[in-house]
Amino acid sequence: MARPPAARSKCLDAYISLLCEEGERAATLEATASRAGVSKGGLLYHFASKEALAVGVIESTEEHVQLDLTRMSEVPEGASVYYVRTSAEVDTELDRHLVAVQRLAQAGVISASEMLKDVHSRWFQLILDEVGDQSIAHLVILIGEGLYAHLATPGSWYQSTFDGRLQELLDLVPQLKKLK
């Protein structure tokens, strides 16, 4: 079978969930194995070390990112609105992966930092292609980043104040192009 075994996927998914929900420190081999429903030995068969687990997350993330970039360049609403809208989407597979990669980056995993840097520059390029102005493109990126930062922080302030106001925000995005 060319397809990777189900247990491997379960381990990766458990690790990502732990990174997102409880942070890098809590994402131990034991906790990951337990959440995946396997033993520590079982986990270490599929991922020989902690580092291998991180590599697995990053590779899996790259696939989701590729899909997202393709879609972003094709949607009729335009790259900017697509970017801000999807930045506010929580619990998508892409979002879970990116939060996990961010946690790894903050824990000092170099390849995770490099991936985030690369993804951001690719998003920026697509937005710049649409809006045609560097400053406006930066503004759009920062709004999405801010949104993402809030949503990626459990129990964040947004939940009480921002909830339900996303549409109003999205309506403002196309108008940003009129600035200057």
Added chain:
Amino acid sequence: MARPPAARSKCLDAYISLLCEEGERAATLEATASRAGVSKGGLLYHFASKEALAVGVIESTEEHVQLDLTRMSEVPEGASVYYVRTSAEVDTELDRHLVAVQRLAQAGVISASEMLKDVHSRWFQLILDEVGDQSIAHLVILIGEGLYAHLATPGSWYQSTFDGRLQELLDLVPQLKKLK
């Protein structure tokens, strides 16, 4: 002496630096003591546990936040521009403290999450008082958040693309009020 001893401050500062630069996992008692130039025993005299160290960070942060909020409500440039401008300031004492608190929040320290939530709602209120519209106030908050998120990520994408363009961005902020 009513003033806390210098060694205590050094320990707190070392812990904050480690949280910011290497993440929560790397900020061990041993690493903190070493960076502060004391032994593990010396560190544990001032902070009886890891939790006490986190409490120390949060208390110290609260003081810096108070000063910032007072200044934000008084500056002639207005709360919005002040907020976005200072969000881009890296290596200030306030910024270092807030990054440290964010790391703790992501590691599951509840009081750190609560502090961040509280700070954000106070910033939001001052901005809302100035701009008078909820959606615009959210936009301003998100731009600052995005800026902060980039700067708080070492080796971030901003350094190559965004560097030197801050003034252009700040010039756009007052114009956001004209939207809608």
Added chain:
DNA sequence: GTCTATAAAAAGATAGAC
């Protein structure tokens, strides 16, 4: 492929000397 048992190192914390 998956498990149990176990080793080796690191981390948090205590006790007591100075």
Added chain:
DNA sequence: GTCTATCTTTTTATAGAC
């Protein structure tokens, strides 16, 4: 106040049975 020594628990990783 600060240090060294020590203990306990946790974490990563290995070995080998099934």
